[in-house]
Amino acid sequence: MKLVQFQADSADVRLGMVLGDRVVDLTAAALSAGENPAPWESMLSLLQCGAPALALAQGLAQQPSAQKSSRLLANVQLMAPISRPGKIIAIGLNYRDHCVEQGIEPPTLPLIFAKFPSSITGPYDPIVLPDDDAQVDYEAELGVVIGRHAKRVSAHQAMDFVVGYMVLNDVSARRWQFSDRQWVRGKSCDTFCPVGPWLTTRDEIPDPHALHISTRVNGHLLQDSNTSNLIFRIPELIQFITASIRLEPGDIIATGTPVGVGCFRQPPIFLRAGDMVEIEIEGLGTLRNPVEGISAR
Numbered sequence: 001m002k003l004v005q006f007q008a009d010s011a012d013v014r015l016g017m018v019l020g021d022r023v024v025d026l027t028a029a030a031l032s033a034g035e036n037p038a039p040w041e042s043m044l045s046l047l048q049c050g051a052p053a054l055a056l057a058q059g060l061a062q063q064p065s066a067q068k069s070s071r072l073l074a075n076v077q078l079m080a081p082i083s084r085p086g087k088i089i090a091i092g093l094n095y096r097d098h099c100v101e102q103g104i105e106p107p108t109l110p111l112i113f114a115k116f117p118s119s120i121t122g123p124y125d126p127i128v129l130p131d132d133d134a135q136v137d138y139e140a141e142l143g144v145v146i147g148r149h150a151k152r153v154s155a156h157q158a159m160d161f162v163v164g165y166m167v168l169n170d171v172s173a174r175r176w177q178f179s180d181r182q183w184v185r186g187k188s189c190d191t192f193c194p195v196g197p198w199l200t201t202r203d204e205i206p207d208p209h210a211l212h213i214s215t216r217v218n219g220h221l222l223q224d225s226n227t228s229n230l231i232f233r234i235p236e237l238i239q240f241i242t243a244s245i246r247l248e249p250g251d252i253i254a255t256g257t258p259v260g261v262g263c264f265r266q267p268p269i270f271l272r273a274g275d276m277v278e279i280e281i282e283g284l285g286t287l288r289n290p291v292e293g294i295s296a297r
Contacts, residue, residue: 001058002198003164005043005083006076013079015040017061018198021073028069029060043082043199047147047163047249054163054201080122081166081199082145087251088115088193089241090141090170092183094256095229101264110232110240115170115254116188123196123285126292127171129273130189134173136271136291139257140215140223140279142208143168143195144234150247158238161247164201165208167281168254169194169289174263174270195252197285205283209233212282213258217275222265225258227281 002018016023026046030038039053040046046053060066092111093099099106121127129136147163170187171194177186205211208227215223232240237253247253262269271277273293280286 001054001201001204003043003046003057003081003201004196004198005079005081007079008071008076013042013083015043015046016076017057018073019061019070022067022070023073023076024061024066025069025071026057026060029063029066030056032065032069033060033063044084044250047145050148050249078123078197080120080195082195082250082252083120084117085120085250085252086117086248088117088119088254089245089251090115090187090254091232091237091256094231095225095258096231097225097229097259098257098261101259106231110237112241113183113187115193116184119188119190119193121191121194121289123167123194123287123289125194125289126191127194127271127277127289128191128292129271129294130173131294133175135175135263135268137172137174137262138215138217138222138271138277138279139170139172139261140213140281141168141170141254141257142211142213142227142281144208144237144253144255145199146247146251146253147249149249150238150242153238153242155235155239158235159202161238162202162234163249164199165205165284166195166199166252167197167279167284167287168252169277169279169287170254170257194287194289196287200284211284214280215260216278217269217271222262222269223258223260225260227255229258230255
């Protein structure tokens with residue numbers, strides 16, 4: 001399934017499922033099928049309802065009557081699939097080639113940090129520069145979405161707690177990241193976590209560790225790698241995180257970025273107003289985020 005949050009004629013954000021070139025309004029489909037009230041209001045509430053709700057959503061979307069509550073994908077505005085997750089846990093230095101470009105040894109344990117949920121923005125919404133000289137950088141990442149409460153989960157069981165995947169851009173203000181000596185401020189600015197364009201459920205991705213991942217800025221290819229190059233894979237990350245931190249439905253793990261970020265290029269490349277950032281992961285879609293200066297807001 002490809003699950004989305006979208007806006008169409010009204011200001012209300014709706015929950016939907018992408019089928020081909022159309023989006024089925026799942027709330028409308030549920031109501032027309034006699035599910036009154038609808039068992040979900042948002043992606044987060046759908047995930048909190050668990051596997052039975054996901055199965056119900058899939059069944060409703062595939063009924064012939066669901067076409068009455070569908071719209072052309074091109075005619076809706078896609079929002080962030082999960083607008084306010086409880087947690088965004090990001091992983092630093094998780095690609096060997098990214099460590100090499102910095103001239104450092106790969107970590108022996110996962111390096112985790114937090115991005116505030118308020119940094120979330122949609123797959124086509126602007127990235128807003130917080131300052132004229134913040135040295136804002138792109139980071140293509142595989143986002144892993146948790147579907148069940150997870151605490152002290154073994155690597156062997158970990159994938160059972162994953163509901164799906166998204167494309168994620170861990171946008172970073174390098175000047176603040178490096179000067180603060182910790183990463184939260186530089187990673188958590190408003191609009192610094194574009195996600196989407198949809199939540200692709202785990203059953204559609206046979207191996208999340210074999211996906212091409214890339215970044216283009218203004219059409220120029222700057223990151224070009226594969227998730228097979230992850231140092232710590234998803235099961236290891238979930239085991240490590242849940243040893244001390246409870247994961248909940250809708251939480252996002254940003255698994256790290258490969259070689260090619262702007263700050264380690266010679267000369268460095270930082271995002272400027274007017275740029276277009278495209279991040280693509282095989283099978284998961286593409287983020288397309290224009291960059292705006294703070295004066296535009």
